[in-house]
Amino acid sequence: MFDQLRFDYLSCAGHKTLNTPHMDRLASEGVRFSHVYVQSPICGASRMSFYTGRYVQSHGAAWNNFPLKVGEQTLGDHLRKIGMEAWLIGKTHMKAGLEGMVRLGISPDSIIGARLSECGFDTYIRDDGLWAEGPxxxxxxxxxxxxxxxxxxxxxxxxxxxxxxxxxxxxTGDIASGWLMKNADKAANIRERDSETPWLTSRVIDFIEAQGGAEPWLAHVSYIKPHWPYIVPAPYHNMYGHNEIQPVIRSEAERAAPHPVFAAYQQRRIGRAFQREDVRAAVIPA
Incomplete structure (x- = not known):
């Protein structure tokens, strides 16, 4: 699972310029679901729908850091019933329902409590990928x-x-924070092999090599990228230009009379910034 990756930003999905050979190979050896729609534009809520197979109004975790109800059955729960292990490697954006566990007498440190805290998965490594420090x-x-x-x-x-x-x-040699979109055209100050995606991929390889083959298993491999902050190491930071990014498909009706919420968002600071060509040229390729 990749966080915030558009469905059509893979060469196997028909993108005209992006080259994604490894994902294309996975797609060719597996199954591509080309008519699937996410249930929420919010990361946490969308993930909980993926893990439970239920609508947001059914599972109740409607926003980031809303806990998933203790009684919800997840992918890991269903697989475990048929003798398959289910492991997490990476991100879930899961908020544990600690209040519900306490009410039911379930210790968060127990096996059941640990699984309830991780969407039904056993945890090989959990890393949600945003480790910033703010006020x-x-x-x-x-x-x-x-x-x-x-x-x-x-x-x-x-x-x-x-x-x-x-x-x-x-x-000037100072840190240029990736949280600021004006720095999206810069290369991250890290060796490519030490950046987030190769690091997690190496953990996946470690996991696979450690499996003895006695039990069937599923690994939920969940990457933070291409989620914001939009900054990556060389050579990826300037691999594509803004003219190589396919424009968003809009109808004439949307242009003539945008939804009131969208129209209001366009007038906010970030919306006005993206109307500037210099901002678009720096950020869109990222």
Missing amino acids: DGYYDTRRSPYNEYLEAKGYTGENPWQDYANAGVDE
Whole structure:
């Protein structure tokens, strides 16, 4: 699973310029679902629909960090009933329903509690991929396994994810934060092999090599990218230009009379910024 990847931004899905040979091979050896629609534009709610097979109004986790109800059956639960292990490697955006577990006498540290906290999966490695520090502290207070990896590789500082994997270097040699879209055209200040996607892929390879073959298993491999911040290491940061990105399909009715919510969003600061050609040229290729 890739976070925020458009369905048609794969060469096997017909994109005219993007070249995705590895995903194309997976598609050719598996199944492509070409008529599937997500149930919510919100990351957490959409994921909970994927894991449960239910509409948002049914499972109730309607927004990011809304807990999934304890009684919801998930993909991992269904697979385990037929003798298949289900493992998480990467992101779920899952918020555990701790209040429900306490009410039912389920310890979060028990096997059942751990699975309820991870959408029914056993956890090989959990990393939701956003480890920024803001005025209210860290975005995610858990210890990042990716940050531990970066520290072991010699990347210094309290938060190497923020200072290296999601930041470039400006003309004066200072950190150019990937949170700012004006820096989207810069290369992340990290070796490509140490960036987030290769790191998680290496963990997947470790997992596969550790399997003894006794039990059937499923691995939910879940990457944070291409989720914002829009900054990646060389050579990917300038691999494509803004003229190689296919335009969004719009009807004339949308142009003439946009939805009131969309029209209002266009007048906000970020909406006005994206009307500037210099902003579009810097950010869209990212």
